[in-house]
Amino acid sequence: MIPLGGLGEFGMNCMALRWQDDIIVIDAGLMFPEEELLGVDIVVPDISYLIENRSKVKAILLTHGHEDHIGGLPWILSELNVPVYGTEFTLAYVEGKLEEHRLLDNADLIEMLPGKRFTLGPFSIMPIRVTHSLVDCVALAIHTPVGVVLHTGDFKVDLSPPDGKPFDLHAFAELGKQGVLCLLQDSTNVDRPGYTPSERAVRPRLDEIFAQTKKKLFFSCFSSSIHRIRVAMELAHKHGRKVAIIGRSLDNSTEIAQDLGYLDLPQGLIINPGQIRDQAPDKVCIMISGTQGEPMSALSRAAVNNHKFAHIDAGDTVLLSSRVIPGNEKGIYRMIDHLERRDAKVIHDDGTAGLIHVSGHGSQEELRLMINLVRPKFFIPVHGDYRHLKRHAELAAGMGIVEKVILLEDGDVLEFDKNTAVKNGKVTTGRVCIDSGGSIDVVEDVVIRDRQHLSEDGIVLPIIAINKRTGRVENTPEIVMRGFAIQDDKLVNDARNIVQKTLDNSSAEEKADYAIIKEKIRNDLKRYIQKQTSRRPLIMPVIMEI
């Protein structure tokens, strides 16, 4: 078992299972870049290991259709064209994504059905229906020559999902009875005590909001939240509001959900965005994308009155039925400020709005429930930052059920036989940064994480290349200076030496934390340049990951 992404970070979930000359891959996700990775559109896992073992890779299996599980597919398939297995809904998302990248014609997409077992070389795979914020999600029970490896995928135990497709507790109980070698479980909400409420739990509060809204209602949720979209549309219908859908991803999701029977919409409920102005304000609900304040989203544009169809007027209500993804606070609050200036009533999940959003991931008791049902010999937390994995490992160890809890990180190789699980070495892993503009171009092995600042005092860019895998600095630092001093060879040389010295005096861990290493370079160089030139150019260390 070799995790290639998602163990020690949120996003880019990807895990390889190998038995002799056969490899299967579970999920192929992307990650949205951190602030330091500005300019980069998406981040995907380094799949060198799969490419080195190209002929052995038999398939990619998808647990569900969220971007952190399928978003890396275009990039991975363009490197490694293997069959992709997923449920009907998941594949519908994948199709759209591959079509966009002109990869669909050559793709081999194979539907899997919950409860229907199939074989891939030495592996026999049983998808099991689980519940989550998205629909048609599965866990994967993978029967291997040494026992069952059970991957939960993302899940919560929702006993009343709006689509009426229940969590398959029986299948997990049955597996537990037969014996499970290893359980891999979603760590996202390990910090939350109790149970996560059902997707249906938001309905009463949303119903209230629909009832109280006097003018236009703008409803925003994650575009993949099919349950939420369904509830909103049912409520719109109940309260006599037509529904307009604004935003490409929301449009796409709604269309797929309708095609596959997850949304059964009354005739005439949906109107075109162009028809909004023909409706009385209290007769329309605008489903609009952009809960995270993304600068180009429909809602952000509407917030500054720059959307063709979405006009937010005084007294309108804007409901953000979503959570704040960490890191997006400022963008979201800025958008809310714009909305408030338009005198819209903004309802968001600030702790006072009532239950307008629920998580898609199981809380502590659901994690315990699963461990109790499955009774695995080995337990491995997946899907989380390091601190989540660690907390999850503690939770599992504290139950007295599991024989051994293993804290695995990206790149670790874990070898199983029927009785043991032993770490044995590491493979290459890492993050590949992609500028997605139209097609899928890796940012030519170059990743720049930086902040920028110019002044009349000019700018100095120390550029270093760090090997992401080894942490080694691979070049003599380059120094680019602009608008600050006539190219002065001595100054450049000295600056280069300063940076080199800073690097030499930094630990591997520091060099792996770009925020720290850049701050160190910035400080050291600043001091030197100020002393030499009495000027204060803006110093902008650039790190290229290679």
Added chain:
Amino acid sequence: MIPLGGLGEFGMNCMALRWQDDIIVIDAGLMFPEEELLGVDIVVPDISYLIENRSKVKAILLTHGHEDHIGGLPWILSELNVPVYGTEFTLAYVEGKLEEHRLLDNADLIEMLPGKRFTLGPFSIMPIRVTHSLVDCVALAIHTPVGVVLHTGDFKVDLSPPDGKPFDLHAFAELGKQGVLCLLQDSTNVDRPGYTPSERAVRPRLDEIFAQTKKKLFFSCFSSSIHRIRVAMELAHKHGRKVAIIGRSLDNSTEIAQDLGYLDLPQGLIINPGQIRDQAPDKVCIMISGTQGEPMSALSRAAVNNHKFAHIDAGDTVLLSSRVIPGNEKGIYRMIDHLERRDAKVIHDDGTAGLIHVSGHGSQEELRLMINLVRPKFFIPVHGDYRHLKRHAELAAGMGIVEKVILLEDGDVLEFDKNTAVKNGKVTTGRVCIDSGGSIDVVEDVVIRDRQHLSEDGIVLPIIAINKRTGRVENTPEIVMRGFAIQDDKLVNDARNIVQKTLDNSSAEEKADYAIIKEKIRNDLKRYIQKQTSRRPLIMPVIMEI
């Protein structure tokens, strides 16, 4: 009344009160830059209005010693040297700050005492003791020829502050009896129902943590949280732990607090950081700065094992007795992940840690209590983003006490007589960005907000200058291209036109939101350049505020 900062944003609080030819200024704060302002160290309010009326400015009055109230002083005093009034503790902070900028010798610092009225031209000022996370904080009751203007400063109604200096409810009641023209009140926690707990409320849970910790205890809080520092030190003493203080700001705060009698430490409690290694792990508490994961803070460095004295070993406890300031999530979580990898036990305010932190700002009931006591004729919410001001205005209007609630923003001029308050025009306001490296240099009127990204495909920097006050674009866009195409005049000219067109098609509101305008420029330019050259250079719009 002319707010110059802090009404419509968190930070850089600054407000002018003018009567004919006399101006007094309340607070002179800074703001920490947003992500888009990277490279900039601090942001201070544009004080053009004060400079234009230089001879009229009589004094700056400080409500308390937090950076968002005093941090702009070095910059403002270097432009405008006027007397500064503050309480003893506040002035101690100010002294350190001015000394650092070599401005102390020329500064005129005058202590004010809670309850002791003094006169400045037509104004007579009564400082009133309030409670907050910091000590020695005051509200200011300013008697003017048309009535009393009461500015709360930052406050909560803490009935059991650890320093034993109570909130002066009587003074506010007395003012209410005599009649208050206008109340300006802290909006920070207007979203929180109920009352904010006392600073003393964290003690039981912190006591538990001290009792349960077996090895070293690293205690981190905001360096200005004197109450918190006091409680931590009392607990360290109670549990037989020596205290080492690491971090310059924490050191400074502790020293001032000790000098002024806010900390009464038992002989021998404090040890030098160098003595940590001589103590048994269960006999030491390390007070360390860096709750926000700032890359160069002591705690961040300790987290990657790069601090001379702070070594975090397996089994040590790290307690973050603080909140997560929005925008800092990723840095904090990254630091926590590093700490977890060292097998430290990290306790932070994640909702499960118990009461380890309380806010310094009053919640809704405290805001209502103040309005009820003071019964002002006019009410103006201050200190908050626009949405806070608005919510606060609604809260006040809903009480049936205030005659008129006024939503004021930076730069608005509000004219009073005994019976009316009328908005009349605007003055220049805005944000001035400062690179603080050593001395105080304004980033020569140039502010660059940008994100950066380079690749083998090169880089294109469209540079525009926006007049912050008018929102007008002041230059023909400049285009810098590097590593991407041989300087091609036609391409540059066309790119310039593209950017100009994007600007022409954008509203003033969009142009004021740099995130949006940059994204638009980036998208339009990207499309054009890809079409023309089939290449995908990284496009990095640069906006200079002038």
